[in-house]
Amino acid sequence: MITITDITAMRLWAHEGLLDRLGNPCSAQGLSWSAASAREVWQSGLEELGIRATKADPVHVLVDAPNARLRSERVRSHVWSGRVPAGSLFLLASGVLITSPAFCCLLAGARASLPRVAARVMECLGRYGTSEGPRGFLDRRPLITRDELLSYLDGARSCPGANKVRRALKRSIDPTRSPLETRVALTLTLPAGLGGYGLPLPEANYVIVPSARDVSVSQFARYEVDLCWPSRRTLVEVDSYQFHLGPEQLDADAKKRNSLKSMGWKVTSVTSGQLAGDALEVLARQVARDLGARLSEPSPERRDWLVSELA
Incomplete structure (x- = not known):
């Protein structure tokens, strides 16, 4: 056996x-x-x-x-x-x-x-x-x-x-829909001692339904967003290189993000190229500012260790 x-x-x-x-x-x-x-x-x-x-x-x-x-x-x-x-x-x-x-x-x-x-x-x-x-x-x-x-x-x-x-x-959230979503969530929320940025845990694949007041500025009847902090009206959309480059997908992404912004949501887009070095530092600060949350900044060595652990 x-x-x-x-x-x-x-x-x-x-x-x-x-x-x-x-x-x-x-x-x-x-x-x-x-x-x-x-x-x-x-x-x-x-x-x-x-x-x-x-x-x-x-x-x-x-x-x-x-x-x-x-x-x-x-x-x-x-x-x-x-x-x-x-x-x-x-x-x-x-x-x-x-x-x-x-x-x-x-x-x-x-x-x-x-x-x-x-x-x-x-x-x-x-x-x-x-x-x-x-x-x-x-x-x-x-x-x-x-x-x-x-x-x-x-x-x-x-x-x-x-x-x-x-x-x-x-430290986990569920259900994420891709390895990249999991990497982004863990990188933003794990404590600085583990190389992360200590932000609050989001909800994964959260559904937003436009209110009656927002219907006129909304392209769709519902939106499923990757990582969301509903109480702060803040969300992160995770974009893979393979599936967000075609004309139809680019159009849909633009309509989705424009609608969400018009409805008062703060939207940050993340690609795998942002999950390292200075780009990651800036990304974490952007999300923390949208959340009005205090950021725990890891040392560059711990940050890079976490990036390699989740690669």
Whole structure:
């Protein structure tokens, strides 16, 4: 039996409907979930599951002890020697298990920084999954709810990483719709000690409906905005390079932003090119001014560390 985990698992979870197809998680009690050898990995039929391991992009598997790490350039081993909480494993195919979204968060909590754990949590709570391809992600429903993740963590109290995932959950918003939205939200709101700017948590994908007074200056009947602070009538729109350059999309974006400004909303546009260096400093000050909020400015070193952690 082998267990797919980490980056490989999250790429599989990016596909809509996988959770429905796999049904209920299986019990780890008495289950041999750790791969015995690299040969076992190759004989498990990974290519039939759409997994093509290479030296540049190895398959990630779980093992139960440091001395059980597999020796192969196309396999990356992740050690979990503690208790496997209930709800951690799904049967992906005969002889192949996959770590659940909640267990993926717990595994990250055991070894990654809090910003990376928060990004993993927000991906599981969000409406996207990271994937190869031009966009770098796929649209899908959330994999788990906050309550479901908290319930899982209650059953994992003694496990490494559980407390960090709880802290990350408090720093997370949902549901974001892209990795870029998640990066922007975390960069603006994490504390300066973690490289962020300490702004209040926004609401993600907030819906604005024009009032009767605003109908005459509104192009649309409703607006879904990426990050929003409703009480301050402030919002951030996150623009990817791939999907905001065509004439129709540019027209729609202009109509949307002009309407929102006419209705009294303060609108800031963000691209990935603004999430580093001086451009990021200025962006954070702009949003803080719109919010009337005090800005916590990180040191350049901590800021750059956070940017690299979320890249």
